[in-house]
Amino acid sequence: xxxxVDLSLKLKGEKSVAVxxxxxxxxxxxxxxxxxxxxxxxxxxSAVVACDDALPSRxxxxxxxxxxxxxxxxxxxxxxxxxxxxxTRLGNFCEQFDKHKNTYNIDHHVSNxxxxxxxxxxxxASNCENVLELIDALGAEINGDIAxxxxxxxxxxxxxxxxxxxxxxTLFAAGKLKEKGADLNNIYFNxxxxxxxxxxxxxxRTMSKIRYELGGKLAIATILQSDLTEVGAEQSETEGFIDxxxxxxxxxxxxxxxxxxxxKFKISFRSKSADVNAVASSFGGGGHxxxxxxxxxxxYEEVVDKLTFAVSRELPE
Numbered sequence: 681x682x683x684x685v686d687l688s689l690k691l692k693g694e695k696s697v698a699v700x701x702x703x704x705x706x707x708x709x710x711x712x713x714x715x716x717x718x719x720x721x722x723x724x725x726s727a728v729v730a731c732d733d734a735l736p737s738r739x740x741x742x743x744x745x746x747x748x749x750x751x752x753x754x755x756x757x758x759x760x761x762x763x764x765x766x767x768t769r770l771g772n773f774c775e776q777f778d779k780h781k782n783t784y785n786i787d788h789h790v791s792n793x794x795x796x797x798x799x800x801x802x803x804x805a806s807n808c809e810n811v812l813e814l815i816d817a818l819g820a821e822i823n824g825d826i827a828x829x830x831x832x833x834x835x836x837x838x839x840x841x842x843x844x845x846x847x848x849x850t851l852f853a854a855g856k857l858k859e860k861g862a863d864l865n866n867i868y869f870n871x872x873x874x875x876x877x878x879x880x881x882x883x884x885r886t887m888s889k890i891r892y893e894l895g896g897k898l899a900i901a902t903i904l905q906s907d908l909t910e911v912g913a914e915q916s917e918t919e920g921f922i923d924x925x926x927x928x929x930x931x932x933x934x935x936x937x938x939x940x941x942x943x944k945f946k947i948s949f950r951s952k953s954a955d956v957n958a959v960a961s962s963f964g965g966g967g968h969x970x971x972x973x974x975x976x977x978x979x980y981e982e983v984v985d986k987l988t989f990a991v992s993r994e995l996p997e
Contacts, residue, residue: 681800681801687784694782695757696755697727697756698760699728699729700713703769706837707739708807710832711808712786715833716786718744719826728749729748730748730749759782763786763807764785764787782798783796785799788809789801804849806838808830809834823860824861828861831863834854835868835871839923843971844970881911887924893988894991897930898931900987901934902936902939922949931952932995937980945983947975947976953995955994956970959987959991963975
């Protein structure tokens with residue numbers, strides 16, 4: 681793996697870059713991508729942000745998060761994948777990325793497959809911590825906009841500093857970003873507190889139907905397409921639902937099942953002890969030991985059975 685210093689020197693030699701977020705973008709990939717793009721622009725390097733999916737409107741409270749390209753045309757000297765554990769997370773940009781002669785992979789997932797020409801993967805709590813260190817190495821100024829973007833990624837990927845992935849480095853990064861102008865209170869409010877009436881209704885509906893398996897050690901929350909339709913909520917408004925499960929006494933692993941198409945489900949895992957990266961990897965996904973995700977197709981009850989069995993193999997005796 682390339683060193684941070686060498687990575688910064690290599691990036692400084694680029695003329696124009698496209699920075700790609702992963703599909704179904706979250707705060708960490710959005711914050712990482714836009715912060716790095718702004719920093720490179722400030723160094724005189726042309727940079728655009730792209731994503732195969734539209735950005736959820738709840739991120740628009742940060743000024744720079746507005747324009748994202750859904751297609752890439754033109755000759756970029758480099759393409760950078762941000763917060764993507766494997767190339768499939770780039771969606772329709774996979775082939776374009778794979779064929780480009782100069783690609784970068786900047787990520788923090790332990791399951792990362794090192795799929796780029798240049799890979800920088802470091803297991804920080806959030807990828808925004810990696811990008812903060814990279815921007816420092818680049819010698820670029822961290823203004824208020826960049827500080828807010830990076831703080832959003834740190835806050836969202838740590839559950840507002842509640843998750844076990846929080847380290848001293850995480851808190852140091854948050855303190856530095858606060859000094860640079862990040863409005864942590866505003867980010868917390870928009871990411872964790874502010875919600876529509878429709879989301880509030882969906883949350884109550886979902887949590888009233890929690891399933892418990894493996895003697896109560898596994899809790900499963902399910903959001904079907906019919907639930908979204910009936911309350912008028914968007915898929916993106918389910919972000920954060922899984923964190924509620926981890927506060928229930930006796931629960932070691934929480935799973936949130938989101939139906940994204942008929943018999944196709946997006947699965948999110950959280951854990952206090954079990955290796956859910958191993959669980960997600962068995963279904964073609966991955967992430968972190970205590971927080972991972974994947975997609976599974978099949979009948980709902982069949983999916984629940986498969987997940988329950990997979991989790992049972994990873995729970996400590």
